[in-house]
Amino acid sequence: MTAPARENAFDRRLVPPMMLGAVLNPINSSMVAVALVPIGIAFGAPPADTAWLVSGLYLATAIGQPVVGRLVDTFGPRRLFLAGSALVGAGGVLGALSPQLWVLVLARVLLGFGTCAGYPAAMYLIRSEATRTGRDSPAGILTLLSVATQTIAVVGPTLGGLLIGAGGWRAVFAVNVPLAAATFGLGALRLPRTPRTAPAPRLDHAGIALFxxxxxxxxxxxxxxxxxxxxxxxxxxxxxxAWQELTASDPFLDLRVFGGNRPLLATYGRTLLTYVVSYAFLYGFTQWLEDGRGLSASVAGLMLLPMSVTAVVVAALTGRRAAVRGKLVVGAVAQVLACAALLFFGDGTPLWVVVGLAILVGIPQGLVSLANQNALYHQADPERIGASAGLLRTFGYLGAIVASVGNGVFLADRADTTGLHRLALFLLVVAVAFLAVTLTDRSLRSVLRKDHR
Incomplete structure (x- = not known):
């Protein structure tokens, strides 16, 4: 590291690059929500075509997160972090100068791959600092990471709306250039160098390709x-x-370890379900505000600002409390109530009601992601924390893909009120399933009483 760290304390010099690197993915995954309609108008493209701006990033991220996480476990975080930052900058430039929709999709794919390193690198550093100091990392660090990786995502539509109002939809891509420059600079200055091993560890190329x-x-x-x-x-x-991973001497994802860790698999399942709800709301409800309610992109983004504020406040207030199960139960109930409330929305719904729903949705945004992340931190094999963290994001983006499909099916050509109500019924089923999975998972009662390894 650039300066000696106190032997018995977490090196807080790592916090700024960790958080900035981790925020690039959720910001880019959500910021485009309010840009889909303006981009469609600019290129004369229907919703079915602009949906690839969402799916392209999802595909790249779902594949890239565990792959990059495994590389982080193998080679350390620094090189992957810096390479990812550079790729984000390239994606931002390409998107800002794009002459056609397919080029925008390519830019989103680059952004997806480029933002894959931040979260696995952060989890790796948190675990390695715990090993170095002999003490578990401060709860506040995990809380900050949760805010950076999940709850901050709800700032995306508001930021996107402001950027579009100031400089058009291209600003949503251009903002990645200064963000990437800052991330690269901090990473170069503060992330530790990992000593090269001889010979270099072998990678399971066949497993990665099949995955x-x-x-x-x-x-x-x-x-x-x-x-x-x-x-x-x-x-x-x-x-x-599956065959490759069960027979390889050093598998990319050791299915025997993951398969025998049922609490971790349950955490992945909850992550998938909650992403279905949160991302369908993020994209579907936002599009309804613009098409069905008739708001501009800037105003629609501002309507979701209370959601982001609530999420950050809830995460900050509860972050130091170890009640993983309690957070999940409260968040699950809030999700059920929010999905049910959508059934009563219409073209004339007062804006203060929209704000109230945004506040309600912010509660699970602040609780659930934090609880699932804390559960994974204590459930995952420390030697594969990067891959495990990356796989958590993969399950999240599987849920986001399902949400995208739901939006496409129920909102079809236009995000009107009838489509919103159909989407709400689908989300209500998913939210109830999330609540049921949480209530029946007995391992959550003891997750923080285990040896922290």
Whole structure:
């Protein structure tokens, strides 16, 4: 590190690059929500085409997070962090100068891959600092990371609306250039160098390729179920991936470890379900505010500002409390209430009611992501914390893909009130399932009483 760290304390010099690197992905995944309509108008593209701006980043992130996480476990965080930052800058430039929609989609893919390093690197550093000091990392560090990776995502629509109001939709891409420069600079100055090992560890290239093939086929099928031939491709690639990982001497994802860790699998399942609700709300409800309610992109973004404020405040107030199960239960109930409330929204719904719903949705945004992250920190194998953290994000983006499909099915060509009500019924089923999974998971009662390894 650039300066000696106190032997018995977390090196807080790491915090700024960790948080800035981790925020790049959620900001980019949510900021475009208010830009879809203006981009569609600019290129004369229907919602089915602009949806690829969402799906492109999801595909890249879902594949890249565990891959980059495994590389972080193998080579350390610094090199992956810096390479990712540079890729984010390139994606920002390409998007800001894009002459066609397909170039914008490519820019989003670059942004997806570029933002994959931040979260696994942060989790790796938190765990390595705990090992170095012999003490578990401060709860406040995990809380800050949760705010940076999840709750800050709800700032995206507000930021996107302000950027569009100031400089048009291209500003949503251009903002990544200064963000990437700051991230690269902080990473270069403060992240520790990992000593090179001789010989270099071997990577499970076959496992990575089969994993990527499985996810690409599955996610493309989910975005367009008419392509039925993709489902058997996904199944065949998935079977090959399972065989490879069970027989490889150093697997990319050790399925024997993950398969025997049922509490961690439950955490992944909860993450998938909550992402379905949060991202369907983030994109579907935002589009309804613009199409169904008739608000501008800037005003629609501002309507969601109370959600982001509530999420950050809730996470800050509860972050130091170890009640993982309690946070999940309260967040689950809030999700159910929010989805049910959508059934009563209409074209004439007062704006103060919209603000009230945004506040309600902010509660699970602040509680659930923090609780799932804390659960993973204590459930995952410390030697594979980067890959485990990356896989958590993969399950999240699987949920986001499902949310995107739901928005496409229920909102179709226009985000009107009838479509919003149909989407709300779907989300209510998912929210109830999340509550049921949480209430029946007995491992949550003891997750923080285990040895922190």
């Amino acid at each position: 990527a093939t499985t996810l690409v086929a599955l996610l493309l099928f989910l975005t367009d179920p008419a392509r039925g031939w993709l489902l058997p491709v996904a199944v065949a690639a998935g079977a090959g991936f």
